[in-house]
Amino acid sequence: MSIFSKIKQTLHLMKDIDLDALGKLSQKVDLSEIMKTVGELDDRQLAGLMKMLKHKGGKKGQHKLPPIDGDFYDMALKLSPQQRELQIKVRNFMEDEIKPIANEYWNKAEFPFQIIPKMAELNICGLTYKGYGTPDENYVMEGIIAMELARVDVSISTFFGVHSGLAMGSIYICGSEEQKQEWLPKMAKMELIGAFGLTEPEVGSAVAGGLGTTCRQEGDEWVLNGQKKWIGNATFADVTIIWARDEASDQVKGFLVRKGNPGFVAEKIENKMALRTVQNALITMTDCRVPESDRLQKCDSFKDTAKVLRMTRAGVAWQAVGCARGAYEAALKYTKKREQFGKPIASYQLVQNHLVEMVANLTAMQTLCFRLSELQDEGLLTDEHASLAKVFCSMRTRDVVSQAREVMGGNGILLQYDVARFVADAEAIYSYEGTKEINTLIVGRAITGYSAFV
Structure with a gap:
C-alpha cells in the first residue's frame, strides 16, 4: 500500500472527527508531521491505529461505549482504499436517501422512483462486467455493495439485484454483441430498467x-x-x-x-x-x-440460464448478510439506549447473550461470503459453492433477525425501529433464488456423489 493510500484510508476513518476540535489540535501539534508518520506505518501498525480511531471516546469521566459496527472481524480492511471509498459512498447514499423513506414506501407497497437518478450516480450497475460503460470491479466488491444496500433496505437491494444482476447479466452472458451494445450502456446508467x-x-x-x-x-x-x-x-x-x-x-x-x-x-x-x-x-x-x-x-x-443464476446467487447470500447486519446494528443501538431497572438493557447478561449469538452468526456469514466472492473472482465458483452460501446465510439471517426482534421486546414489531421490516424481508430471502431444500440437495449431491432430486 502506498503512503498516499495509507493517509487517505486513515483520513477516511477520521471523517467523523469534529473539525473545530481538529483546528484546535493543529494549534497544539504539527499535523503535517503526524500525517508523514502515518504514511510510514506498516499495514499492521496502520490497522492498529484505525482500530484505535474507531474506538475514540467521549468526555472525560464518561463511560466510553464501542461503536455500533457489524464488521466484527474488520473485513473492510481487506478492501483497497478505492473499494472502501465506494463502500462508504454507497452506505452514505442508503443512510441519507433511502433510510428516511424506507418504512414509508414499504408500508405503502410503493416504489420510490425518485431515487433512481440518484442511485445511477453511484455508478454501480453491472459492477463486474467488462465494457459497455460498466465499472469493471471484482465480485468481492459486488457482494459488499449488495450487503450495504440490504443493510438499510432489502427491497432496494432486490430491485437493484434484479436489474443489475439478473436482467443485465442475462444480456451480458446470453446476448449477442449487438444486443449488449443496445441495452447494457443505458442499463448501466439506469436510463433503462430491467x-x-x-x-x-x-x-x-x-x-x-x-x-x-x-x-x-x-x-x-x-x-x-x-x-x-x-x-x-x-x-x-x-x-x-x-x-x-x-x-x-x-x-x-x-x-x-x-x-x-x-x-x-x-x-x-x-x-x-x-x-x-x-x-x-x-x-x-x-x-x-x-x-x-x-x-x-x-x-x-x-444450462445457459443456469449460468446467470450461478453468477447472481452469491449476491443473494450477501443480501442475507446485509439484512442480518442491519437488524443486528439496529438492535444493538436500541439496547444501548433502552433502560430498564435503572440501566441500559445492553448491560444485562441475557441481552448480551443474544447480541453475541447475533454477531457470531453475522461474522460467520460475512467471512463465508467473502471467500465465496474470492472463488468467483478466481473463476472457481461452482453451483454447490453458491448454494451452500445461500442455504447457510438465509437460515442464519432468520436467527439474527429473530433475536434482534426479541431484544427489542414489543417495540420490535414497530416499523419505526426497522427490525420488523428486516424480520419480514428475511422470509423472502429464505425462499427466492432457490429454496433451502433445493440448494441443500445441490450441496448434498456434490459431497455424496448421489443426486437426491426427484
Whole structure:
C-alpha cells in the first residue's frame, strides 16, 4: 500500500472527527508531521491505529461505549482504499436517501422512483462486467455493495439485484454483441430498467425440468404464451427477460420483451408480507410476438440460464448478510439506549447473550461470503459453492433477525425501529433464488456423489 493510500484510508476513518476540535489540535501539534508518520506505518501498525480511531471516546469521566459496527472481524480492511471509498459512498447514499423513506414506501407497497437518478450516480450497475460503460470491479466488491444496500433496505437491494444482476447479466452472458451494445450502456446508467422472468405460478424449483411458458417460431418472429410470477420490477421495467420452452426443440430460450409489447400484461402482486417496496408482477403472455432480433442469441438451453443464476446467487447470500447486519446494528443501538431497572438493557447478561449469538452468526456469514466472492473472482465458483452460501446465510439471517426482534421486546414489531421490516424481508430471502431444500440437495449431491432430486 502506498503512503498516499495509507493517509487517505486513515483520513477516511477520521471523517467523523469534529473539525473545530481538529483546528484546535493543529494549534497544539504539527499535523503535517503526524500525517508523514502515518504514511510510514506498516499495514499492521496502520490497522492498529484505525482500530484505535474507531474506538475514540467521549468526555472525560464518561463511560466510553464501542461503536455500533457489524464488521466484527474488520473485513473492510481487506478492501483497497478505492473499494472502501465506494463502500462508504454507497452506505452514505442508503443512510441519507433511502433510510428516511424506507418504512414509508414499504408500508405503502410503493416504489420510490425518485431515487433512481440518484442511485445511477453511484455508478454501480453491472459492477463486474467488462465494457459497455460498466465499472469493471471484482465480485468481492459486488457482494459488499449488495450487503450495504440490504443493510438499510432489502427491497432496494432486490430491485437493484434484479436489474443489475439478473436482467443485465442475462444480456451480458446470453446476448449477442449487438444486443449488449443496445441495452447494457443505458442499463448501466439506469436510463433503462430491467426485469427477469423465470419463475411461474406452477413452476418454481422445477424450472430446469420444464417451463410452462412456450415459444414457437413463425418466420422472423417468436410467439410466446404462458405466465410468470413473482417478477420483480416487471410492472415498470423497460425490458423483461423471458425464458420459455421451445415447442419444436423442447429447449429453453431467452427473449428481450420490450415495454408495451402487445400480448404482454404485467399485474402487480398485492398483499405481500415481505419486500413490499419491490413491485412484483404476475405476467401473462397471450400470443406475445417478439422479433428474432430480440431473442437472446447465445441461449440454447437451460444450462445457459443456469449460468446467470450461478453468477447472481452469491449476491443473494450477501443480501442475507446485509439484512442480518442491519437488524443486528439496529438492535444493538436500541439496547444501548433502552433502560430498564435503572440501566441500559445492553448491560444485562441475557441481552448480551443474544447480541453475541447475533454477531457470531453475522461474522460467520460475512467471512463465508467473502471467500465465496474470492472463488468467483478466481473463476472457481461452482453451483454447490453458491448454494451452500445461500442455504447457510438465509437460515442464519432468520436467527439474527429473530433475536434482534426479541431484544427489542414489543417495540420490535414497530416499523419505526426497522427490525420488523428486516424480520419480514428475511422470509423472502429464505425462499427466492432457490429454496433451502433445493440448494441443500445441490450441496448434498456434490459431497455424496448421489443426486437426491426427484
